[in-house]
Amino acid sequence: GMGGVGKTTIAKTILEILSYQFKDACFLADAKQNAKRNQPHLLQNILLSELLRNKDDYLNNKLDGKCMISTRLCSMKVLIVLDDIDHSDHLEYLAADCCWFGDGSRVVITTRNRQLIENDDSVYEVSTLPDDEAMLLFNQHALKKKIPDECCKSFSLKVVNHAKGLPLALKVWGSLFHWKDLTQWRRIVDKIKEKSTSEIVEKLKISYD
The missing domain is CATH 1.10.8 (Helicase, Ruva Protein; domain 3)
Incomplete structure (x- = not known):
């Protein structure tokens, strides 16, 4: 959906309502502003810190990040919101495969770029108000x-x-x-x-x- 239509508000509401059903939850806000396109490890650090409840910097590169996310979170039932995704790297290195996370986990993505999520199971287009x-x-x-x-x-x-x-x-x-x-x-x-x-x-x- 376009900017200002309410994607982030809806995603935050989903997190607030459903987070109790998961071991832990993370709202990764404004992804494109929190990391440059060639530095997805910054977002990976935020994700791991939130879900593992540890503020340490885990990573210096995105490949190690993929490995650590899939290793450390594979047994955790988590709810993750990736807000304002605008580059394929954000998905590839943050949540490329559902097997990275424990059974029953959910990943919610907001984006203005429909092409990034064309192959996802469930896509909801947020429309403007009547x-x-x-x-x-x-x-x-x-x-x-x-x-x-x-x-x-x-x-x-x-x-x-x-x-x-x-x-x-x-x-x-x-x-x-x-x-x-x-x-x-x-x-x-x-x-x-x-x-x-x-x-x-x-x-x-x-x-x-």
């Missing part, structure tokens, strides 16, 4: 209620239309409007409309995370 749900989400953050006052409706509609159903944009923009008067609402709407949604979402994601 208009009615988008309006509810925006109003909850902007007005702290589901139904806007008549004087705010036109501004709410403009923002929701520009957000194109992206939850991240709706949440962050909604927070900007909270406790503002109509004059300030008008100014914020004008600023939002100056840029494309995709451009703004990339900046919002950095600040929101």
Whole structure:
């Protein structure tokens, strides 16, 4: 799914709800920001540290990492979330084979690149919000209620239309409007409309995370 659509939020919720069923769980956040493409051993160290509950640096290279992950975790039932995967190396050296982990283990992957997971058993495409749900989400953050006052409706509609159903944009923009008067609402709407949604979402994601 595209940036800002809610992949990370869904993955975090899965971890919170299901983690009790596993011996241990790990949320490997924002993978592409935590390691350069030629340094997957940095991510391997984080994964091992979280699941083995030891903060030591285990590895200096990715090949040793593959061996250690498959050796140390093969008997553990674990839940792993690999968030924002954008390179095949991340999968090859972190979770290339289900036999690396104990029976019943699960690996959840979020990515914007559908090609990386084409061969996976279960792929869920996260879609944008329909208009009615988008309006509810925006109003909850902007007005702290589901139904806007008549004087705010036109501004709410403009923002929701520009957000194109992206939850991240709706949440962050909604927070900007909270406790503002109509004059300030008008100014914020004008600023939002100056840029494309995709451009703004990339900046919002950095600040929101």
